[in-house]
Amino acid sequence: MHNSKIELVLSRVQKPARYLGNEWNSVHKDHLEMAVIMAFAFPDLYEVGMSNQGLKILYESVNTQNNLLMERVFTPAVDMEEEMRKNNLPLFTLESATPLKNFDVIGFSLQYELSYTNVLNMLDLAGLSLYRSERSSDDPLIIGGGPCTFNPEPLAPFFDLFVLGESEEVLPELLLELAVLKKKDAGRKEILKHFSEIEGVYVPDFYEPIYNEAEKLLKINNKAVAPGRVVKRIVMDLDDAPYPTVPVVPFIQTVHDRAVVELFRGCGRGCRFCQAGYIFRPVRRRSAEKIVAIAKNLVAATGYDELSLSSLSSSDYPHLDQLIEDLDNKLDGDRVKCSLPSLRLDSYSVKLAHRLHQGRRSSLTFAPEAATERLRRVIRKNISENEIYSALNDAVTAGWQGFKLYFMIGLPTEKDEDVEAIISMCRDIRNRFRGRVKGALKLSVSVATFVPKANTPFQWEPQISLQEIIRRQQILVEGFRKIPGIDFSWHDAETSFLEAVFARGDRLLAPLLEKAWKLGCRLDGWSEHFSFALWQQAFAKTGIDGAKYSERRFAFEDCLPWDHLDCGVERELFVRENKLAHSYGEEGGADNV
Amino acid sequence: MYRIKFLFSRSRSLAYISHLDTLRLFIRALRRTDLPLAFSQGFNPHPRLTLALPLPLGVTASNEPGEVYFEAEVSPEQFISELLYQMPEGLQVIKAIEAEPDSPALAALVEAAMYRAELRSFEKNESLNDNLGDITEKSLEKLMQKNEIVFTKSAKKKKDSHINVRPYIIEAKRDTQTGGLVVLKLLLKAGSRGGISPVFFLEQLALESGDESLNAACWNLHRECLYYKKGDILKPLSERM
Numbered sequence: 001m002h003n004s005k006i007e008l009v010l011s012r013v014q015k016p017a018r019y020l021g022n023e024w025n026s027v028h029k030d031h032l033e034m035a036v037i038m039a040f041a042f043p044d045l046y047e048v049g050m051s052n053q054g055l056k057i058l059y060e061s062v063n064t065q066n067n068l069l070m071e072r073v074f075t076p077a078v079d080m081e082e083e084m085r086k087n088n089l090p091l092f093t094l095e096s097a098t099p100l101k102n103f104d105v106i107g108f109s110l111q112y113e114l115s116y117t118n119v120l121n122m123l124d125l126a127g128l129s130l131y132r133s134e135r136s137s138d139d140p141l142i143i144g145g146g147p148c149t150f151n152p153e154p155l156a157p158f159f160d161l162f163v164l165g166e167s168e169e170v171l172p173e174l175l176l177e178l179a180v181l182k183k184k185d186a187g188r189k190e191i192l193k194h195f196s197e198i199e200g201v202y203v204p205d206f207y208e209p210i211y212n213e214a215e216k217l218l219k220i221n222n223k224a225v226a227p228g229r230v231v232k233r234i235v236m237d238l239d240d241a242p243y244p245t246v247p248v249v250p251f252i253q254t255v256h257d258r259a260v261v262e263l264f265r266g267c268g269r270g271c272r273f274c275q276a277g278y279i280f281r282p283v284r285r286r287s288a289e290k291i292v293a294i295a296k297n298l299v300a301a302t303g304y305d306e307l308s309l310s311s312l313s314s315s316d317y318p319h320l321d322q323l324i325e326d327l328d329n330k331l332d333g334d335r336v337k338c339s340l341p342s343l344r345l346d347s348y349s350v351k352l353a354h355r356l357h358q359g360r361r362s363s364l365t366f367a368p369e370a371a372t373e374r375l376r377r378v379i380r381k382n383i384s385e386n387e388i389y390s391a392l393n394d395a396v397t398a399g400w401q402g403f404k405l406y407f408m409i410g411l412p413t414e415k416d417e418d419v420e421a422i423i424s425m426c427r428d429i430r431n432r433f434r435g436r437v438k439g440a441l442k443l444s445v446s447v448a449t450f451v452p453k454a455n456t457p458f459q460w461e462p463q464i465s466l467q468e469i470i471r472r473q474q475i476l477v478e479g480f481r482k483i484p485g486i487d488f489s490w491h492d493a494e495t496s497f498l499e500a501v502f503a504r505g506d507r508l509l510a511p512l513l514e515k516a517w518k519l520g521c522r523l524d525g526w527s528e529h530f531s532f533a534l535w536q537q538a539f540a541k542t543g544i545d546g547a548k549y550s551e552r553r554f555a556f557e558d559c560l561p562w563d564h565l566d567c568g569v570e571r572e573l574f575v576r577e578n579k580l581a582h583s584y585g586e587e588g589g590a591d592n593v
Numbered sequence: 594m595y596r597i598k599f600l601f602s603r604s605r606s607l608a609y610i611s612h613l614d615t616l617r618l619f620i621r622a623l624r625r626t627d628l629p630l631a632f633s634q635g636f637n638p639h640p641r642l643t644l645a646l647p648l649p650l651g652v653t654a655s656n657e658p659g660e661v662y663f664e665a666e667v668s669p670e671q672f673i674s675e676l677l678y679q680m681p682e683g684l685q686v687i688k689a690i691e692a693e694p695d696s697p698a699l700a701a702l703v704e705a706a707m708y709r710a711e712l713r714s715f716e717k718n719e720s721l722n723d724n725l726g727d728i729t730e731k732s733l734e735k736l737m738q739k740n741e742i743v744f745t746k747s748a749k750k751k752k753d754s755h756i757n758v759r760p761y762i763i764e765a766k767r768d769t770q771t772g773g774l775v776v777l778k779l780l781l782k783a784g785s786r787g788g789i790s791p792v793f794f795l796e797q798l799a800l801e802s803g804d805e806s807l808n809a810a811c812w813n814l815h816r817e818c819l820y821y822k823k824g825d826i827l828k829p830l831s832e833r834m
Binding site for chain 1: 607609610611617618623650679681683811
């Protein structure tokens with residue numbers, strides 16, 4: 001299947017199985033018989049991309065259509081890129097080793113801002129011009145989907161269109177439509193005009209941001225037939241929605257190497273920092289019968305020995321204990337263990353986890369996010385200190401040997417005492433429970449930095465400055481140094497800063513991205529590849545002030561770069577939630593939770 | 594407990610997965626069948642499947658032995674026919690037999706392995722191939738005349754250890770019956786009692802030649818056969834099944 005050039009290159013790179021494409025359940029079709037062929041491009045390494053549930057859903061929803069084909073491609077690792085460039089090997093899809101340029105559509109999955117340079121790198125490796133304006137009607141249509149499309153503005157000049165929201169229905173629709181337009185020999189402009197009328201499709205060319213002399217965004221004008229606001233697409237009934245039961249089973253171990261069944265979509269908790277909690281609204285459940293049926297099929301089609309019951313907050317699934325029992329009964333003969341990825345910090349969740357992890361009880365993961373009750377109110381993570389300790393107590397009683405705890409710094413209204421409370425809370429947990437486990441209590445603490453995201457109540461909030469992030473991290477480093485036996489780690493300040501720049505960025509950032517990529521930035525999400533020095537060069541050379549983006553506080557009446565993109569949540573709700581958060585501000589605020 | 598021994602082959606399209614990935618692939622394929630896999634005891638029960646000798650990354654094979662245990666009786670025919678539909682292209686079970694539950698483990702029997710190394714010729718350039726053939730032969734001769742070839746094993750916490758692997762090279766010669774291709778036949782000691790990797794051997798050969806175009810990545814490696822020892826004689830492991 002592979003040509004001799006690919007053979008040669010594969011013999012020289014690490015983990016060549018990343019590029020094979022003949023995995024179990026991979027789909028191979030004759031391109032000549034297809035009406036439209038699409039490459040699904042995941043802008044990160046194979047191991048990360050193959051863990052993405054969106055890829056699996058779309059792969060199956062497109063490939064079950066007779067005349068449509070979707071193949072996969074991932075960001076090549078650095079050694080592979082080097083070999084490809086040296087040997088003039090253009091980026092190819094895994095299944096058929098077809099150069100990306102030959103596809104009708106290339107669809108990028110935009111999961112996090114730090115993958116943006118990979119997007120550009122992949123376009124370049126495909127032999128395509130980065131900017132939409134420099135590509136012709138013969139080039140593939142470059143489209144994007146995923147959470148970042150709720151502010152894709154920094155990428156807008158590179159893309160033909162974005163799909164907002166859930167794509168499993170709209171994508172096959174789009175491709176079938178394209179088949180018709182292709183037959184009519186429609187040009188690029190005509191095609192885009194057509195697509196801009198489809199709900200959930202955002203064609204950036206048809207929107208023009210208007211700035212004043214100070215580069216302040218005044219408004220966003222829509223052109224042609226494009227709607228003033230693009231409203232996201234959602235799938236209303238999960239029981240009817242396509243769900244992958246025959247997913248590709250990778251040859252090599254991936255980040256999440258297991259069968260996944262989605263319990264529900266959306267999250268009703270409304271934590272104010274959490275973008276997923278808003279953009280995936282409303283909450284839609286899959287019925288227990290459907291879940292069991294999917295699980296059964298998944299296990300039979302893949303041979304996986306682990307089944308993950310996924311959602312944004314799995315313990316919120318009604319009668320989850322009953323569902324787990326049903327799954328146990330149905331799957332026990334297959335020796336499959338179930339796992340719950342996102343547990344709430346309460347006694348009910350501990351009980352569930354206890355049930356699932358019989359035998360192996362190393363550590364249990366929880367995310368209190370903030371260590372003071374006041375700050376937890378600000379972010380609407382409404383859980384009291386008592387509840388936290390009683391859940392941890394239950395876990396220790398049930399035999400767990402330790403905890404993994406996630407916190408955030410830099411949240412709106414945070415003061416040094418909130419940061420210091422992380423240290424004292426962890427010290428407290430250690431002192432309370434260390435005598436109660438066999439051996440040493442395993443306690444690991446991971447601290448991320450708050451990144452304000454589009455379409456959340458905190459979208460107007462600034463990120464704290466880079467210096468301030470480092471200063472607060474230093475408080476933690478010093479504090480944890482004095483407590484033995486706690487494994488403390490923190491997210492790189494520079495990557496959190498960049499994330500904020502792009503999460504709240506606009507189209508003026510496109511040249512910055514291009515410059516950073518040209519200077520050699522790629523795989524920025526990988527600490528071994530990330531170079532802030534290169535990014536600083538890129539900022540300097542393009543004259544863009546990153547802090548202006550990350551640290552700016554928008555006023556409620558300001559035009560936001562993503563104001564024309566609608567995630568289905570009323571703006572008034574965001575305003576109300578933001579004001580409510582600040583009411584718990586410095587003095588403790590209204591106490592009505 | 595029932596035990597099946599089997600032989601499988603691995604072709605180019607699946608040569609680039611590691612030993613652990615190959616094991617995982619077999620186990621998932623078996624789990625997709627209705628065969629009554631036997632599991633180990635303990636907190637993390639796993640299927641009892643072993644392959645006689647790990648296949649290095651990039652190496653194809655034609656007669657690799659493996660074994661697996663079942664809770665209930667499984668006939669070799671049933672084993673092959675059920676697995677047939679669950680194996681990806683590039684990995685194929687070619688033979689299976691019933692085995693005594695307590696006969697020695699295959700892995701413990703492995704003594705040596707025969708490899709075929711073929712120099713890739715990407716350009717159809719015969720004179721270049723001739724030339725490389727000569728260089729290969731000369732370097733091979735020099736390498737085999739050495740009394741000591743040191744392999745340095747680095748361990749994470751311990752000091753590096755140095756092993757003379759020259760005695761592990763039982764035989765290495767050029768196969769001349771290949772119509773202009775540069776092909777080596779390597780019989781190397783292998784298994785738990787010491788051995789040498791064919792990739793390491795080819796790296797040493799490249800060093801000896803000083804020629805970049807002979808580096809280990811330029812060879813297609815194929816494992817033809819594993820051997821066990823009967824008295825002083827090496828016999829193909831596949832003959833025991």
